[in-house]
Amino acid sequence: MNTTPRQRVGWGAANVIVVLVAAIPVLWLVSLSFKDPSTITDGSFYPHNWTFANYRGIFDQPLFTHALVNSIAIALISTFLGVALGAMAAYAIARLDFPGKRLLVASALLIAMFPAISLVNPMFNLWRTLGIFDTWVGLIIPYMTFSLPLSIYTLSAFFREIPWELERAAALDGATPLQAFRRVIIPLAAPGVFTTAILVFLYCWNDFVFAISLTSTNNARTVPAALAFFTGASQFEQPTGSIAAAAVVITIPVIIVVLLFQRRIVAGLTAGAVKG
Amino acid sequence: MRLLPAMKLGAVADAGQAIGTGRPGRGRVTERARAERRLAWMLCAPAVAVMALVAIYPIVYAIYLSFQRYDLRFPDDKTWIGVDNYTTILSSTDLWWQAFGITVLITVVSVAIELVLGMAVAIVMHRAIFGRGIIRTAVLVPYGVVTVAAAFSWQYAWTPGTGYLAGLLSSTNAPLTHQWQAVAIIILAEVWKTTPFMALLLLAGLSLVPEELLRAAKVDGATAWQRFWSVMVPVMKPAILVALLFRTLDAFRIFDNIYILTQGSQNTRSVSILNYDQLFTALNLGVGSAMSVLIFLATGLIAFGYIKGFGAAAPGQELKR
Numbered sequence: 001m002n003t004t005p006r007q008r009v010g011w012g013a014a015n016v017i018v019v020l021v022a023a024i025p026v027l028w029l030v031s032l033s034f035k036d037p038s039t040i041t042d043g044s045f046y047p048h049n050w051t052f053a054n055y056r057g058i059f060d061q062p063l064f065t066h067a068l069v070n071s072i073a074i075a076l077i078s079t080f081l082g083v084a085l086g087a088m089a090a091y092a093i094a095r096l097d098f099p100g101k102r103l104l105v106a107s108a109l110l111i112a113m114f115p116a117i118s119l120v121n122p123m124f125n126l127w128r129t130l131g132i133f134d135t136w137v138g139l140i141i142p143y144m145t146f147s148l149p150l151s152i153y154t155l156s157a158f159f160r161e162i163p164w165e166l167e168r169a170a171a172l173d174g175a176t177p178l179q180a181f182r183r184v185i186i187p188l189a190a191p192g193v194f195t196t197a198i199l200v201f202l203y204c205w206n207d208f209v210f211a212i213s214l215t216s217t218n219n220a221r222t223v224p225a226a227l228a229f230f231t232g233a234s235q236f237e238q239p240t241g242s243i244a245a246a247a248v249v250i251t252i253p254v255i256i257v258v259l260l261f262q263r264r265i266v267a268g269l270t271a272g273a274v275k276g
Numbered sequence: 277m278r279l280l281p282a283m284k285l286g287a288v289a290d291a292g293q294a295i296g297t298g299r300p301g302r303g304r305v306t307e308r309a310r311a312e313r314r315l316a317w318m319l320c321a322p323a324v325a326v327m328a329l330v331a332i333y334p335i336v337y338a339i340y341l342s343f344q345r346y347d348l349r350f351p352d353d354k355t356w357i358g359v360d361n362y363t364t365i366l367s368s369t370d371l372w373w374q375a376f377g378i379t380v381l382i383t384v385v386s387v388a389i390e391l392v393l394g395m396a397v398a399i400v401m402h403r404a405i406f407g408r409g410i411i412r413t414a415v416l417v418p419y420g421v422v423t424v425a426a427a428f429s430w431q432y433a434w435t436p437g438t439g440y441l442a443g444l445l446s447s448t449n450a451p452l453t454h455q456w457q458a459v460a461i462i463i464l465a466e467v468w469k470t471t472p473f474m475a476l477l478l479l480a481g482l483s484l485v486p487e488e489l490l491r492a493a494k495v496d497g498a499t500a501w502q503r504f505w506s507v508m509v510p511v512m513k514p515a516i517l518v519a520l521l522f523r524t525l526d527a528f529r530i531f532d533n534i535y536i537l538t539q540g541s542q543n544t545r546s547v548s549i550l551n552y553d554q555l556f557t558a559l560n561l562g563v564g565s566a567m568s569v570l571i572f573l574a575t576g577l578i579a580f581g582y583i584k585g586f587g588a589a590a591p592g593q594e595l596k597r
Contacts, residue, residue: 003405014400015407022414025429025468026421028440032432041437089323097309098316104324111331115529115575117548118568121555122334122341145330148323206422208532213552224424228536240432247425258420259413266412269473270480 026251032244040240054245064246066218067226071250074136074222075204078143083197085144086151093152094159105152112149116142116209127214134216142210147200154199154268158192195268198261205254223250335572341565348559361566372567374543375550376574382459382546383527386466390523391516393467394474401475402482419472427536430465455542462544465533470526474519481515482508521582525575547571 032040036051058064089108093101123142127133132141166188170180211225221229227246230239258265345357365372401411418426433439434451442451451457485508493503509516531548534540540549551571554564 007405011400011405011407015404015411018397018400018411019414021468022417022472025426025433026417028433029425029429032438043437043440043442045440085323085326088319092316092319096312096316096319098313101316104320108323108327110579111327113525113575113579114331114335115525115548115571117529117531117551118338118572118575119331119334121551121561121564121568122338124555125341125561126334126337141330145326148327152323202420208424208535209548209552212535213556224422224532227424227428240438243428244432247422247428251421251425254422255417255420258416262412262416265416266476266479269476 026255029244029247029251032240033248035241037237037241040238054241055249058242058246058249061242062218063226063229064223064242067221067223068249070136070218070220071205071222071224074139074143074220075201077136078140078147078204079197079201081140082144082147082200083151083155083193086148086155086196086200087193089148089152090155090159093156094162095164105156108149108152111146112153114146116146116207120209120213123210124213133214134219134221136220138214139210139220139222142214143204143207147203150203151196151200154196155192158196158268159189162188162192191264192268195261195264198257198265199268202254202258205250335569338565338568338572341561342569344562344565346560346562346565348561357562361563362570364563365566365570371550372547372570375545375547378459378544379528379530379546379548382463382466382530383524386463386470386527387520387523389463389467390471390474391520393471394478394519397471397475398478398482401479415472415475417472418469419476421469423469423532424536426469427465427533430461430468430533431537434461452538453542455544458538458542458544462530462533462537465537466527466530469533470523474523477519477522478512478515481512481519484515485511517582517586521579524578524582528575528578529571547574 028045031045031047033054034050034052035042035047036049036053039048042048089104092098093105119142124133127138132138162185164185166184167180170184171177175183206224207222208224211222212228215221215225218226223246227243230243230246342361343356343358344354345360346354397411397415401408401415404411431452433441436442436450445451445457451461489507489511490503493507498506529548530546531552534544534546534549535552538544540546540553545553547567548571551564551567554560554567558564
């Protein structure tokens with residue numbers, strides 16, 4: 001396609017605007033996190049006196065370090081369990097014929113629409129009775145459950161694209177069923193499972209409603225919930241720098257992963273949404 | 277790459293499917309179909325059990341609790357009081373209806389803005405002559421950012437003295453301490469975070485628009501605007517409705533942004549924030565549960581409205597081939 005200079009300028013401007021709007025709030029957090037207490041309220045977008053004190057400070061606080069460990073462990077365990085359960089159901093939905101399939105998909109999607117806050121009231125009471133309030137299990141259970149619709153949906157969309165007849169071809173070539181599964185099916189299914197795992201992990205990592213409602217101490221509080229409890233170095237000091245640094249710590253690694261796997265994530269997010 | 281339905285299963289199972297699904301008494305073939313069914317149910321059972329136990333049961337329990345007087349400070353006073361909790365909530369204009377109004381306002385305005393912006397971004401991503409990769413990268417940044425972290429970024433941006441945006445709305449006041457300015461900032465934070473999701477769903481719909489159709493319309497003399505409204509929008513309608521349905525339900529349960537930005541002060545509470553306060557500040561599990569049930573019903577009504585009113589694909593229909 002031939003382009004005129006005017007078109008180039010127009011598209012260039014559109015690109016620049018989108019990039020700036022997307023990046024500025026994140027850069028602002030980064031900037032705040034590097035400001036020292038004397039310049040943090042100067043309103044400037046750049047830190048004039050750079051400092052690592054905010055980062056050193058949060059990694060000395062049990063509030064943050066515990067929360068970080070909780071966040072990572074709870075999100076990883078929930079993702080593993082959720083994707084495992086989701087993959088089994090998605091395999092059945094994509095490949096097998098059984099009565100109740102439509103009902104299962106419909107109810108999974110209905111559950112995806114549940115407002116989290118509606119479940120917090122009954123869960124708060126149930127969890128206290130069961131003794132899992134403010135524990136890892138207490139958060140893993142809702143995360144695993146409410147990410148299931150996402151993993152069932154995304155995985156079944158991926159699984160339907162797999163050329164399953166290759167499995168039979170492998171069998172004809174003399175492979176045992178286990179070999180066919182390991183050498184042929186797993187490599188074909190892995191990208192979809194991996195993508196789904198990223199999406200589910202992001203859901204668990206991002207959650208705030210369950211995290212703030214079903215925890216009360218460092219025992220299970222995740223970083224998004226812990227941020228709301230940060231205090232300054234002294235009680236007269238705003239915790240702005242610490243919160244910004246903590247926000248950067250939980251944001252930047254995730255953004256890097258998202259950007260590294262952007263093609264897959266886009267495919268995963270849109271898989272199934274318009275097919276049908 | 278789409279597989280033909282016939283390639284979905286092994287050839288033998290496929291024959292079985294064609295002849296004998298659900299019809300007993302056909303010997304080997306039915307045996308196979310029955311085995312397939314058993315395997316499918318076994319594979320789905322754990323997911324179904326988890327969803328029933330962790331999603332359905334608590335909702336039923338919330339309905340039960342909503343008919344109880346249950347104040348956590350006086351747990352021994354727990355007793356059945358019928359619909360009293362609902363009457364209390366629905367007759368409180370300054371709490372429930374105020375929060376409901378704010379929630380609806382935030383939902384409608386932010387979803388409308390997201391639709392327009394999301395469509396623009398999707399078109400830029402689809403049509404850009406260069407830099408498509410950059411746009412996609414940029415768009416995924418807000419998607420990846422933790423909502424609470426982004427909310428703090430907006431909060432500090434609008435804090436007088438600290439923030440780069442604080443002087444924008446008024447030079448003397450803190451915008452987050454005024455109801456309408458605070459609501460506008462909440463909507464801004466919501467739109468920034470979720471427009472990427474909208475754009476990606478719309479982009480998927482956009483890729484279904486046949487290029488020849490657009491070219492034919494162009495040859496026939498349709499303007500860009502006409503091509504958009506008469507060719508692209510009708511083809512994309514299912515994708516648009518799915519995106520709107522998802523985002524409307526999501527916006528209606530807004531919590532994170534408000535909790536961080538205003539904590540619900542200056543009458544900026546959404547129904548979710550109000551429900552949270554009812555439980556953790558007022559410690560009233562009975563009224564809180566009734567509120568949970570009402571929010572749940574409202575969500576159901578929205579979904580029902582989209583599916584019946586606008587003909588959005590009902591859940592489950594997407595799987596039809």
